[in-house]
Amino acid sequence: MELFLEQLVNGLTVGSVYSLVALGYTMVYGVMRLINFAHGELFMLGSYFGFTLLVSTNIGALGAGWGLIVIVLMAAGAMALLGILVERVAYAPLRESGRLAPVVSALGVSIFLQNAAMLIWGSRYRAYPVWAALDRRWQVGGVHITLMQVIILGVSIVLMLLLYFIIQRTTLGAAIRATAIDQDTARLMGIDVNAIIRFIFIIGPALGAVAGVMVGLYYRQIHFTMGWTYSLKAFTAAIMGGIGNIPGAMVGGMLLGILEMLGAGYISAAWKDVFVFIILIALLILRPTGLLGERVAEKV
Amino acid sequence: MSYGRIEALRQVSLHVHEGEIVALLGANGAGKTTTLRAISGLIKPQQGDILFDGSSLLASPAHRIVGQGIAQCPEGRRVFPTLTVEENLRLGAYLHRKDKEWVQEGQGKVWELFPRLHERRFQLAGTLSGGEQQMLAIARALMARPRLLLLDEPSLGLAPLLVQEIFRTIRAINAQGVTILLVEQNARLALKIAHRAYVLATGRVAVSGDAADLANDEKLRKAYLGAAPACS
Numbered sequence: 001m002e003l004f005l006e007q008l009v010n011g012l013t014v015g016s017v018y019s020l021v022a023l024g025y026t027m028v029y030g031v032m033r034l035i036n037f038a039h040g041e042l043f044m045l046g047s048y049f050g051f052t053l054l055v056s057t058n059i060g061a062l063g064a065g066w067g068l069i070v071i072v073l074m075a076a077g078a079m080a081l082l083g084i085l086v087e088r089v090a091y092a093p094l095r096e097s098g099r100l101a102p103v104v105s106a107l108g109v110s111i112f113l114q115n116a117a118m119l120i121w122g123s124r125y126r127a128y129p130v131w132a133a134l135d136r137r138w139q140v141g142g143v144h145i146t147l148m149q150v151i152i153l154g155v156s157i158v159l160m161l162l163l164y165f166i167i168q169r170t171t172l173g174a175a176i177r178a179t180a181i182d183q184d185t186a187r188l189m190g191i192d193v194n195a196i197i198r199f200i201f202i203i204g205p206a207l208g209a210v211a212g213v214m215v216g217l218y219y220r221q222i223h224f225t226m227g228w229t230y231s232l233k234a235f236t237a238a239i240m241g242g243i244g245n246i247p248g249a250m251v252g253g254m255l256l257g258i259l260e261m262l263g264a265g266y267i268s269a270a271w272k273d274v275f276v277f278i279i280l281i282a283l284l285i286l287r288p289t290g291l292l293g294e295r296v297a298e299k300v
Numbered sequence: 301m302s303y304g305r306i307e308a309l310r311q312v313s314l315h316v317h318e319g320e321i322v323a324l325l326g327a328n329g330a331g332k333t334t335t336l337r338a339i340s341g342l343i344k345p346q347q348g349d350i351l352f353d354g355s356s357l358l359a360s361p362a363h364r365i366v367g368q369g370i371a372q373c374p375e376g377r378r379v380f381p382t383l384t385v386e387e388n389l390r391l392g393a394y395l396h397r398k399d400k401e402w403v404q405e406g407q408g409k410v411w412e413l414f415p416r417l418h419e420r421r422f423q424l425a426g427t428l429s430g431g432e433q434q435m436l437a438i439a440r441a442l443m444a445r446p447r448l449l450l451l452d453e454p455s456l457g458l459a460p461l462l463v464q465e466i467f468r469t470i471r472a473i474n475a476q477g478v479t480i481l482l483v484e485q486n487a488r489l490a491l492k493i494a495h496r497a498y499v500l501a502t503g504r505v506a507v508s509g510d511a512a513d514l515a516n517d518e519k520l521r522k523a524y525l526g527a528a529p530a531c532s
């Protein structure tokens with residue numbers, strides 16, 4: 001039982017990271033029918049950017065609370081800018097070119113960004129500095145919980161609730177949903193589809209960057225290839241929730257994190273990535289519309 | 301006007317005067333929808349010009365043209381099925397989303413015109429009947445308070461009684477000062493409420509004139525419009 005609860009906590013923690021990254025995938029897919037393979041690299045760059053801020057500036061001197069907030073906000077802002085730039089350079093010119101060209105372009109951007117990170121930060125693991133104030137842990141009924149876990153879960157849930165509110169309750173959110181359904185008719189309403197796409201490319205990478213910084217603080221080690229691993233898992237989470245489905249991505253990420261950690265706890269930690277990809281393959285074969293059973297490719 | 305290498309319209313010239321209902325008729329594939337999409341800016345012609353109030357629309361992207369006073373109710377309704385009736389209407393007034401009074405006033409007018417939509421305002425648009433969806437599509441276009449309303453086959457797939465109702469509504473909208481360009485398969489009914497009409501055939505204007513004259517022109521009816529449906 002203790003092992004179960006412990007793995008549940010671990011699962012929720014990584015799961016909320018998968019959710020945050022999965023949202024970027026699913027929103028872009030929803031509006032553009034594009035799997036944005038470059039998204040994982042923005043998550044990775046967000047993590048490195050936060051790392052650089054931590055080791056080369058004295059933002060840390062603000063104390064753990066404010067320091068963390070400033071670093072997360074700066075990383076989110078920087079990745080939002082980079083997200084817009086990527087969209088502008090790699091996707092906007094291909095708007096009328098069918099569906100294959102943007103995917104190839106996304107793969108190109110992904111390789112480019114990964115190599116850029118390697119050239120800037122080197123190919124070895126980099127270690128996030130230890131932040132003593134964040135290094136706290138408790139025992140609740142025999143289960144270990146760290147402060148970082150609480151922060152990750154708390155921040156993720158708040159951000160997801162905020163996003164859910166924007167998408168479901170505001171006129172901007174209705175415009176985003178309308179654009180995902182039918183771009184031409186959205187245009188007839190006066191909706192600037194390009195502005196909606198830009199907005200998606202601000203929100204997705206910003207959430208990814210927040211996740212990236214938190215992963216750095218949680219696992220301490222970051223690597224220029226981490227974008228790939230996390231993005232494949234986030235992609236699995238997005239498929240689980242039904243790609244294009246925003247609440248689905250939130251739920252899918254959590255579920256995947258829990259499954260992965262239970263697998264690691266009860267079967268073998270070394271095989272946890274394998275479980276995830278077995279899940280991905282099984283989903284793609286058995287339930288490509290996601291567990292929540294909603295649209296995918298309904299409009300091709 | 302072409303889709304890729306397919307030329308869909310050639311030298312179509314039509315005028316709509318303020319306050320009119322103008323019918324745009326023609327067989328399937330004649331180019332009626334293409335004409336409306338060009339006016340709304342969803343597609344841009346390679347040649348020619350489209351003027352509204354004397355100034356060209358060609359440089360404006362589709363999402364700006366609504367703001368200039370032209371709203372389109374597209375073929376096949378195209379309501380957003382997973383959005384509620386109210387959200388669909390709110391998007392109709394998207395350019396005025398910051399102006400709460402504008403949106404509320406617009407909605408008030410819609411409830412007057414289509415009381416049925418009011419009862420169903422929290423329902424998902426996809427769960428409405430075909431007729432109700434058509435009403436919603438027209439209402440959504442009206443939320444922009446257009447001076448020119450483009451209607452693409454509003455009677456498509458509706459029972460005769462409902463068609464009559466929709467046409468009465470179109471007349472009422474026109475009576476409130478909205479100019480209307482009406483694309484229809486149902487030529488008989490369209491000519492009844494229109495002031496003037498154009499008939500398109502394979503991408504050209506084949507005939508144009510007063511609606512009343514065209515309605516009585518047997519030869520024209522046989523040549524371009526097919527037999528008129530027999531409904532009273």
Ligand SMILES: Nc1ncnc2c1ncn2[C@@H]1O[C@H](COP(=O)(O)OP(=O)(O)OP(=O)(O)O)[C@@H](O)[C@H]1O
Pocket residue numbers: 303304306307308326327328329330331332333334335375485
């Ligand atoms: N996206 C497109 N790509 C290629 N050709 C198109 C496209 N849309 C329309 N066309 C062609 O352009 C011509 C005119 O089509 P349009 O939709 O304007 O006809 P319509 O008069 O509205 O017909 P209907 O009464 O059936 O709605 C047709 O031959 C059609 O096949």
Ligand SMILES: [Mg+2]
Pocket residue numbers: 332333334375452
């Ligand atoms: Mg048509």
